[in-house]
Amino acid sequence: MVDIRVLVLAIDRDDDFGRKAGVKGPVIGREACIDAALKLSLADPEDSDANVVYAAVKLADELREKGEFNAVEVALITGHPKVGIKSDMELAKQLDEVLTVFPADGVIPVTDGAEDEQIFPIIASKVPIISSRRVVVKQSPGIETTWYIIVKYTREILSDPEVAKVVFGIPGLMALLYGLAKLFGVWNPESEKIVSTIISGTILLLIGGIFFAKGFNVDFGAILRGIKRAVVEQFIVVLSVIAGLLIIISGAINAYLNLERYSLELIGSYPGTPLLATLIYLNALAGPLAIGIGVMIAGKVLQAYLKRDPHIWYSTSALLMTPALWVTVDLTTRYALSILTISDIDVFQKLLFAVFDIAFSVIVGVYLRGKVRGWMKVEGAKDEPGKGVEGVQAKA
Numbered sequence: 275m276v277d278i279r280v281l282v283l284a285i286d287r288d289d290d291f292g293r294k295a296g297v298k299g300p301v302i303g304r305e306a307c308i309d310a311a312l313k314l315s316l317a318d319p320e321d322s323d324a325n326v327v328y329a330a331v332k333l334a335d336e337l338r339e340k341g342e343f344n345a346v347e348v349a350l351i352t353g354h355p356k357v358g359i360k361s362d363m364e365l366a367k368q369l370d371e372v373l374t375v376f377p378a379d380g381v382i383p384v385t386d387g388a389e390d391e392q393i394f395p396i397i398a399s400k401v402p403i404i405s406s407r408r409v410v411v412k413q414s415p416g417i418e419t420t421w422y423i424i425v426k427y428t429r430e431i432l433s434d435p436e437v438a439k440v441v442f443g444i445p446g447l448m449a450l451l452y453g454l455a456k457l458f459g460v461w462n463p464e465s466e467k468i469v470s471t472i473i474s475g476t477i478l479l480l481i482g483g484i485f486f487a488k489g490f491n492v493d494f495g496a497i498l499r500g501i502k503r504a505v506v507e508q509f510i511v512v513l514s515v516i517a518g519l520l521i522i523i524s525g526a527i528n529a530y531l532n533l534e535r536y537s538l539e540l541i542g543s544y545p546g547t548p549l550l551a552t553l554i555y556l557n558a559l560a561g562p563l564a565i566g567i568g569v570m571i572a573g574k575v576l577q578a579y580l581k582r583d584p585h586i587w588y589s590t591s592a593l594l595m596t597p598a599l600w601v602t603v604d605l606t607t608r609y610a611l612s613i614l615t616i617s618d619i620d621v622f623q624k625l626l627f628a629v630f631d632i633a634f635s636v637i638v639g640v641y642l643r644g645k646v647r648g649w650m651k652v653e654g655a656k657d658e659p660g661k662g663v664e665g666v667q668a669k670a
Contacts (some may be wrong), residue, residue, distance in 0.1 A: 279345040279402065281378035283369075283397070285390040286362050287353040289315065290323045298353030300368040302375055306330050307350050316334035322386045322409070330384040330410040347376045356387070366396050373401060444484070445503020448477050452640060480597040494633035510580070520565040525562020529555055541611060550611065557607035564600035568593060583651045591639030599634075 276638045280433035282306065291297040311327035312455035327350055334348035351368040353361030384407045385391050421479060451473040458469055487494055505512050529536065536558045571593040578586035601624045608614050614621055 276342055277344050278379035279373065279377065280343045281376060281381045281384075282330045282334040282346065282348045282384060283381050284327045284348070284350040284384045285353075285365070285393065286323045286326070286391065287365065288357050288497035289352045289354050289361070289364075290318070290321050290584060291352050293355055294318050294321065297350075297352070298438065299350055300372045301349070301350040302333055302372055304334065304348055307348050309505070310350060313464035318461065326384055326386045327426050329600070331554065333382065335383065344405070345376075347378070349376070353393075362393055363395060364391050366400070369400060384408060384409060391484045427454065444477075444481060444537075447480070457579070508577055510577040511573050514576075515570050517573075518568075520566075521557075522562055522571060525566070526559055529558035529562070533558070540608070541614060549609035553607050553610050555612075556606060560600055560603035560607070563603065564596045568596040568601065571596070580647075584646045584649045586646055587639045590642055591635045594635035594638060595632055599630040601625075601628045 286299070289299075291299065291301075291310055291314055294317040295310070296315055297310040301310045308331055309599050311331075313322045314321055314324040314327075330348050330350070331466060334346050337343060337346045349372045350568055351365050351372065353365045365565045378401055381397055381401045381403055383391070383394060383397060383403060386409045391406070391408075394406070395397050411653075431547055452470075455469045455473050483494075486492065533551060537543065537551070540554055540557065541550070542582050545554055571589055574589045575586060575593055577583070578589055605614075605621060605624055609616070610620075
């Protein structure tokens with residue numbers, strides 16, 4: 275047996291015991307150290323400083339059982355949250371207090387890392403260090419956390435169809451499409467590049483659409499349900515919109531293909547600048563544009579009539595104004611091309627026609643508004659039998 279007194283010293287340089295568990299150092303004695311470690315474990319089960327104290331107590335117990343030293347004691351000293359000179363001064367002060375109570379001939383520091391070991395010179399200046407012990411928690415936090423995350427999210431992906439579509443669906447679709455492209459390239463090698471480009475574009479479009487929907491919280495399901503409901507409830511309007519768009523698109527294509535002929539008819543030459551070409555193109559598009567818009571509005575008028583919608587007067591007025599739109603686009607583009615001036619009789623006649631057309635549309639709308647008030651009363655009486663005609667008239 276070596277006739278010396280040994281102090282097993284647990285070190286908490288950043289004072290986790292004080293900040294988290296309210297334990298003020300120094301702590302001397304086996305029971306006091308176990309109580310302090312228990313308080314810290316309850317306050318923060320993930321803090322490794324509690325394991326340091328437990329390890330120090332265990333080491334002291336082992337040394338006592340072996341009986342190699344005359345006396346063995348365990349203690350805990352705590353520093354300061356502001357690690358540095360202030361914490362080291364506090365540790366030195368507490369070590370002096372411990373040595374006053376238990377005048378050790380040698381010390382065995384127990385730490386959990388290199389940071390706490392930086393005060394070894396301070397300890398050595400007061401009492402010899404005969405050994406040291408570093409506590410390393412057996413399970414690796416990084417590996418354990420990574421495994422937990424992998425298991426957790428794998429289960430979530432497998433149980434959530436929406437997440438599975440993104441995590442498994444998109445990579446699966448990419449592999450499937452590229453596999454088909456490679457197989458197609460076996461029979462037709464020349465088209466492999468084209469097919470690969472199409473597949474890449476499709477995949478990027480799909481991924482971009484999903485990210486866009488998630489980023490801007492776009493509910494494509496609600497949009498599709500809205501489109502379906504609109505098709506069912508306003509089928510005539512949908513058909514008229516499609517027909518109107520087809521008229522406008524076909525007119526735009528026709529105007530583009532026959533731009534040179536229109537240019538010769540309007541200005542007697544080919545368009546020399548992009549600006550002239552644009553003005554001529556707009557002039558050629560005025561007719562299909564007005565007709566397409568007219569077809570769209572006509573479908574709304576027909577839908578309103580069949581459903582006895584009292585707001586039919588509004589759509590009717592808009593339909594009657596489409597000739598004025600045609601005349602306006604035609605005159606403004608011709609004026610911009612310097613084909614005519616405001617003083618021309620042709621300009622005056624067309625402007626007069628546009629004004630009369632707008633006035634006529636307004637008059638017809640006002641007349642229809644008075645005529646269809648009865649529709650509102652009848653529909654209101656059906657929908658709100660408790661309110662009666664007066665309540666519906668007030669709503670109108």
